[in-house]
Amino acid sequence: MNxxxxxxxxxxxxxxxxxxxxNILLTTFLGMCPFTSVSREVKTAAGLGAAVVFVMTCTxxxxxxxxxxxxxxxxxxxxxxxxxxxxxxxxxxxVEMVIDRYLPRLYYNLGIFxxxxxxxxxxxxxxxxxxxxxxxxxxxxGYGFGSGAGWFLAILAMAGIRQxxxxxxxxxxxxxxxxxxIIAGIMALAFIGFTGVLN
Amino acid sequence: xxxxxLTILIISSIAAGLALLLVLCQxxxxxxxxxxxxxxxxxxxxxxxxxxxxxxxxxxxxxxxSACGGRGTCGVCKVKVLQGGGPILPTETPFLTKQEQTDRVxxxxxxxxxxxxxxxxxxxxxxxQEFVCICSQIEDLTYxxxxxxxxxxxxxxxxxxxxxxxxxxxxxxxxxxxxxxRAYSIASDPQQKTQIDLIIRRVPNGICTTWCFDVLRExxxxxxxGPYGEFCLSRTDAPAVFIAGGSxxxxxxxxxxxxxxxxxxxxxxxxxxxxxxxxxxxLEQMKEFEHDLEHFSFIPVVAKPAEGENWDGQTxxxxxxxxxxxxxxSTYEGYLCGSPGMIDASIKVLxxxxxxxxxxxxxxxx
Numbered sequence: 001m002n003x004x005x006x007x008x009x010x011x012x013x014x015x016x017x018x019x020x021x022x023n024i025l026l027t028t029f030l031g032m033c034p035f036t037s038v039s040r041e042v043k044t045a046a047g048l049g050a051a052v053v054f055v056m057t058c059t060x061x062x063x064x065x066x067x068x069x070x071x072x073x074x075x076x077x078x079x080x081x082x083x084x085x086x087x088x089x090x091x092x093x094x095v096e097m098v099i100d101r102y103l104p105r106l107y108y109n110l111g112i113f114x115x116x117x118x119x120x121x122x123x124x125x126x127x128x129x130x131x132x133x134x135x136x137x138x139x140x141x142g143y144g145f146g147s148g149a150g151w152f153l154a155i156l157a158m159a160g161i162r163q164x165x166x167x168x169x170x171x172x173x174x175x176x177x178x179x180x181x182i183i184a185g186i187m188a189l190a191f192i193g194f195t196g197v198l199n
Numbered sequence: 200x201x202x203x204x205l206t207i208l209i210i211s212s213i214a215a216g217l218a219l220l221l222v223l224c225q226x227x228x229x230x231x232x233x234x235x236x237x238x239x240x241x242x243x244x245x246x247x248x249x250x251x252x253x254x255x256x257x258x259x260x261x262x263x264x265s266a267c268g269g270r271g272t273c274g275v276c277k278v279k280v281l282q283g284g285g286p287i288l289p290t291e292t293p294f295l296t297k298q299e300q301t302d303r304v305x306x307x308x309x310x311x312x313x314x315x316x317x318x319x320x321x322x323x324x325x326x327x328q329e330f331v332c333i334c335s336q337i338e339d340l341t342y343x344x345x346x347x348x349x350x351x352x353x354x355x356x357x358x359x360x361x362x363x364x365x366x367x368x369x370x371x372x373x374x375x376x377x378x379x380x381r382a383y384s385i386a387s388d389p390q391q392k393t394q395i396d397l398i399i400r401r402v403p404n405g406i407c408t409t410w411c412f413d414v415l416r417e418x419x420x421x422x423x424x425g426p427y428g429e430f431c432l433s434r435t436d437a438p439a440v441f442i443a444g445g446s447x448x449x450x451x452x453x454x455x456x457x458x459x460x461x462x463x464x465x466x467x468x469x470x471x472x473x474x475x476x477x478x479x480x481x482l483e484q485m486k487e488f489e490h491d492l493e494h495f496s497f498i499p500v501v502a503k504p505a506e507g508e509n510w511d512g513q514t515x516x517x518x519x520x521x522x523x524x525x526x527x528x529s530t531y532e533g534y535l536c537g538s539p540g541m542i543d544a545s546i547k548v549l550x551x552x553x554x555x556x557x558x559x560x561x562x563x564x565x
Contacts, residue, residue: 044289070213079210090217094224101228104313108286 011142014135018146021195024122024129025154026188031122035155036180038116040166045159049152051113053145055095056126059088060144063127064137077131084127092118122151158183235315242325246312252278253307261320262327262424264366264382269308278307283316328354329424330365335394337417340480343401344446346386347411348394349421356392357425359385361457362432362450362562365395365425369407372414381407384536384562385426386449388456398480400446430536430562432457437558438466439532440525442517442545444473447537448481450562454534455488455495466494468524472517472541476501476508498524517541518548529553535561 024030031052038048063084071077096114099107117123126147130140161183170179231248236255238244246255253269253276256262265276274294284305287295291306310316332349340346351357366380387396402408415421432439432454441451451469458465473479478501485497500520504510513520525531533549535542542561549559 041289047289074209076206076209079206082210083213086214086217090221093221097221097224097229104285108288 007136007138010136011139013142014139015142015146015149018143019150019153020191021197023150023154023188023191024126024147025151026184026191028125029184029188030125031120031151032184034116034120035151035158035184036177038113039155039158039162039180042156042159042163045155046152047109048113048116049155051110052117052120052122052151052155053148054110055088055092055114055117056123056148056151057141057144058095059084059091059123060126060130060140060147061137062087062091064130064135064140067131068137080128080131081124084124088123088127089118122147154184154187157187231313234312236312237315237317238320238325239322240317248312248314250312251308252280252284252305252310252312252316252318255312256307260329261325262329262366263307263320263324264427265308271306271309274306276307277304278310279303279319280305280307280310281317281319283314284310284318285313323427323429326358327424327427328357329422330354330357332395332421332423334415334417334419334421337415340398342477344480345399345401345412347397347399347415348387349397349423350394352420357395358392359389359395359426360431361385361389361453362430363426363428364430364450364562365397365423366427367397367407367411368422368424369410370422372410374409375406379406380424382427383446384428384430384449384453386452388460389453390456390460396449396452398446398449398452428562430534430560432534433532433560435532436465437530437532439468439534440521440528440549440554441467441469441534442521442537442541443469443471443535444517444537444541445478447535447541447562450536451534452481452484455492458495459488459491464493467492467496469495469497470500470517470520471497472500472502472520472537474502475505476510477505516544518544521545521548522552525552527553529555531558533559533561535559537563539563 018024025032025035034048039045066083066087067077067080071080071083092114099110099114126144130143135143158180162180165179174182229249233245234248236244236246238261244259246259251269253263253265263276263278265273269276271290277294277299280303284303287300287305288309291309292300294306295304330351331353332351334347335350336346336348338346338348362384364382364384366382369375369379369381371378383397383399385395386398387394399408399411401412430450443451448471458467469485471479479499482499489495489497498513498520500513500515500517501510502514502516504514513523528549531554533545533554535545542563546556546559546561550556
């Protein structure tokens with residue numbers, strides 16, 4: 001009982017770490033492609049962010065199970081890259097179909113973003129990190145959710161900044177992706193301030 | 200060795216299992232059954248649901264003009280969806296104005312047909328058909344323009360109004376890996392229903408014009424669809440000014456044919472601009488039209504005759520020639536076809552000469 005309790009505590013800590021100190025977008029710069037292209041409006045950014053939270057949580061859990069109960073017993077750990085990608089792609093497709101059919105309202109808000117994140121490297125990255133760092137099942141849930149939430153937070157902040165920036169006079173050469181990458185760098189610096197909060 | 204094959208087998212079977220799952224989902228979950236599409240409250244189609252409106256209509260031979268082929272990047276395939284289209288998607292908003300959004304205009308490539316749906320299409324789109332033709336004649340008009348004649352095979356006849364255009368399918372060939380459609384105005388007599396002419400000017404590195412000039416030969420099969428467009432002569436008696444350059448000649452040839460057929464007595468001045476004398480074409484045919492049409496005159500204008508070229512007609516820009524010929528155009532109608540630069544310059548000159556903006560009709564090459 002005590003060990004389960006400490007596991008859950010560890011999962012919560014890992015989750016917070018993934019949001020703030022180890023933000024997958026701002027410390028490892030994964031998932032930059034949708035981050036730069038879909039961060040023009042807060043509303044769309046929130047939709048995409050929510051989709052990432054959902055997909056990341058589910059795929060890290062699925063991949064943990066696949067790794068632990070298929071690859072490790074068969075000694076095929078080196079195949080995790082391929083297997084993880086296949087599982088992520090299949091899962092996203094499956095979810096898209098189900099939402100499309102049974103939850104049309106949700107589909108219009110969330111579903112149209114799903115194909116965009118099938119090939120998002122942040123999703124694959126989270127699954128690979130959880131293997132490298134040897135997380136247990138419960139910690140993996142916390143980590144997957146936290147990474148997704150961290151990405152959500154980052155793109156939401158970026159969209160808010162860019163919405164304000166649309167009124168500003170940006171030098172011609174920096175408009176669009178250029179200024180976005182600079183902002184991302186400054187945001188990453190700000191997030192470094194959280195280092196040491198959790199240890 | 201055994202281990203090697205076993206590994207491949209295991210990974211492949213996992214992938215195959217997931218693929219099978221998806222195929223089953225596709226079969227049983229994403230199955231919308233039959234949906235009804237009601238067009239303009241009169242025509243009704245029963246279709247298999249689950250696909251974008253644009254491609255469903257295309258399968259039923261209703262062609263909505265679209266430049267990007269359904270990827271949601273061109274914003275051309277707009278259609279009014281009155282009922283059953285669901286809310287406007289974020290992928291569409293960049294292409295729709297506020298007015299269009301309240302008018303329920305949608306991009307047909309983004310609207311998925313999930314249930315019964317009611318849409319409104321311009322009536323002329325319903326007469327758009329797909330034609331299989333044979334290229335029967337290719338004729339040089341100038342050094343960089345050719346006239347292509349296409350015999351219609353199936354269906355065998357076409358109904359169009361002079362001034363309309365067709366979309367020509369340029370297939371894959373050595374040098375281009377994708378099929379593209381390009382729009383060209385019809386340059387033949389609307390009474391000639393079994394064949395159409397297109398006048399095409401070579402565009403350096405153009406996908407479709409390169410194919411037409413270098414690959415297409417007489418006797419080759421060709422696919423096109425149409426007719427489209429609203430660039431037609433108005434039903435008034437007002438005197439008109441036509442201005443064209445290059446292959447902008449095409450719609451006017453057709454319009455002049457239709458005027459001759461109707462024994463039209465409207466006054467028309469047709470200014471045709473070229474850079475040098477060798478850019479001018481169809482001068483003989485224009486002479487015939489001048490002879491047959493009582494109040495028609497053709498005014499070729501050469502910007503700058505090349506050295507050694509013998510030219511006794513008007514020189515300078517085509518817009519300058521218009522300025523020289525007219526003082527007041529307030530009772531005239533203007534018809535323009537050519538490059539965007541030429542059209543913008545012509546509109547400026549025509550409005551300066553008093554022509555009302557709503558009497559200027561144009562077909563811009565884009």
